[in-house]
């Protein structure tokens with residue numbers, strides 16, 4: 001990511017403080033995560049300190065500070081999913097992919113996150129891979145599913 | 151710009167065209183839950199089947215009708231005939247249904263779920279009426295009435311069904327008239343607290359100033375609840391019309407919808423709907439000649455539960471960390487950018503068009519005095535028929551869980567209302583009418599509408615630990631009782647679930663819970679101990695089992711359970727041997743396998759494969775470790 005690329009993103013905005021979260025969201029959407037360089041570029045644009053930006057960004061669980069994998073896997077830890085084995089699915093992902101929550105696998109095949117609720121609670125437990133939500137999961141289905149992604 | 155009457159007329163024509171279509175119409179529920187259950191594959195299969203059979207049909211994508219457990223759903227209406235609904239439609243099943251019904255006129259009643267409209271001889275023979283199904287019969291659908299019936303991306307569908315007529319009535323009444331009507335209807339906020347809607351509007355309206363804001367709270371952070379997502383996905387214009395009515399009443403100049411980023415489909419549908427409103431002159435300057443100017447911005451939340459709290463939500467829109475502030479001043483007086491601001495929940499807003507269109511008296515026929523109208527609930531957990539429902543306030547819990555939801559999977563243990571800030575109620579409370587005061591008196595809260603059902607296989611201590619762990623992680627950290635106190639409580643609960651609890655832990659939990667409740671600034675901390683305090687009261691013996699006997703009656707707590715092979719049942723198919731990641735299960739084919747507990751990591755793989763793929767089905771059991779000595783006989 002070059003300075004130019006950040007500038008192009010920032011050009012979509014007016015430079016008001018209230019835009020910080022939308023800017024971070026846009027950067028993450030475009031580049032996959034929030035880099036130190038990104039924060040350095042936003043700071044003069046919004047006239048707020050890098051520390052302040054980091055404080056806001058780290059407050060919200062949506063923002064990531066590590067490079068994402070080629071695929072993204074989110075395991076729901078919401079109440080409905082918890083009661084139907086969400087925790088066990090999360091552990092299975094950790095074991096199968098040798099990855100901790102918030103991390104990306106060494107081969108960059110997957111990044112793994114635990115999320116609060118995906119809104120498909122009636123079909124719990126659910127897992128989201130990239131854009132697709134998989135319902136009524138179990139460890140066996142999970143293993144089969146992981147194999148389908150490169 | 152066309153007049154409203156003209157727009158309505160055109161919309162009506164468009165809708166009639168679909169209703170009187172000379173082609174078969176196929177409806178597919180493609181809301182998030184439908185998609186998660188495979189609606190996209192279903193759509194592909196429908197298109198392919200039509201093509202291969204050289205059939206033409208109209209396909210309409212609709213929102214969720216609430217029977218999430220039966221997704222994906224597909225309905226077919228032959229020209230001039232009733233619409234027939236089918237459940238759990240796999241791509242293969244879709245082919246059989248289409249070929250049967252569209253080609254041969256055979257509805258295959260054994261596969262059908264229900265029909266809409268009038269009885270129709272052989273076509274509906276042996277099929278129940280959809281709205282007579284046990285899950286639907288006790289429901290009153292006001293807010294959800296369009297969900298599953300209209301194309302949520304077609305503003306004409308909404309308008310043809312009375313859409314935006316409530317807004318026009320509001321313009322006719324004037325802002326004070328709208329406030330009076332909503333007061334008369336007795337509407338209370340559906341976001342949790344049940345505060346009278348008219349009251350905060352009135353406060354805001356009376357504050358001088360020419361800049362005011364109206365915010366729709368679509369943060370829906372309660373894990374296990376999806377009422378707001380479903381409404382926005384299934385009928386976005388109803389929420390937007392409500393937002394306009396509220397904005398008009400308080401004299402707002404700009405509106406925001408604060409919606410969680412985890413709801414991408416809802417965001418797309420809102421954006422499309424807003425663009426349509428601009429085209430129809432329902433947003434912008436001088437909306438439908440009312441002299442009212444208004445526009446809406448969508449703000450995506452960034453994943454923090456506390457941002458559902460109104461002052462934190464405002465901070466988040468301002469680009470700051472979502473930290474709650476102490477009130478007063480209330481946002482109605484000084485909110486976003488220090489201007490008067492009203493925040494209403496999605497469902498509160500979705501109710502407004504109905505009240506304005508049909509009047510307060512009509513609305514008051516539903517519910518009970520002080521708790522008028524209906525409420526939507528997401529029915530999840532260990533329940534047979536999970537999904538989204540709408541019932542009049544005052545409906546007893548028993549009717550919701552057993553008549554509508556079909557009861558729990560295993561014998562009923564408890565129901566959690568109000569999400570992580572709510573309480574856990576035991577079977578003695580099943581006759582409690584669901585209204586704000588009765589739930590409060592039982593030690594729980596109404597909350598936004600999540601109902602989580604627990605059965606014998608749910609461990610109460612584990613659930614309590616789960617909720618507190620959630621709120622503790624979501625605590626913004628500003629108040630130390632909330633931050634430190636809940637952290638300490640989580641530690642104690644963790645110890646108990648590991649079988650390391652001490653008898654005095656229960657007293658500690660009680661005292662800490664009460665301190666956190668009293669000493670926190672916002673609703674998050676004030677309510678976080680509720681699940682612990684209610685379970686300590688109603689399920690104390692389950693805590694004691696964990697502490698004294700190191701026994702988890704529900705066989706959930708990992709440290710207290712064990713996996714076992716039941717030799718008499720095991721057929722020796724080796725499926726479990728193959729999936730076990732640690733080699734804990736061994737044994738030759740056709741002989742009962744052996745499970746080495748010292749190698750077992752309790753990953754559940756053997757259990758799942760036995761239940762779903764193996765011949766035996768139930769040869770692997772999970773049970774509390776304590777129960778082993780006295781059950782050696784199996």
Ligand SMILES: Cc1cc2nc3c(=O)[nH]c(=O)nc-3n(C[C@H](O)[C@H](O)[C@H](O)COP(=O)(O)O)c2cc1C
Pocket residue numbers: 338339340341342343344345347367368369370371372455456457458459460461493494495496498499598672673674
């Ligand atoms: C921790 C916390 C989380 C909340 N989350 C939500 C939420 O997700 N959605 C919501 O509408 N209200 C939520 N509320 C309630 C809001 O603060 C506010 O009362 C509500 O949006 C007002 O709308 P209503 O009057 O229409 O109910 C939450 C409150 C607290 C204390």
Ligand code: FES
Pocket residue numbers: 076077078079080081082116117118119120121124125126373374375
């Ligand atoms: S709890 Fe998992 S989707 Fe809602």
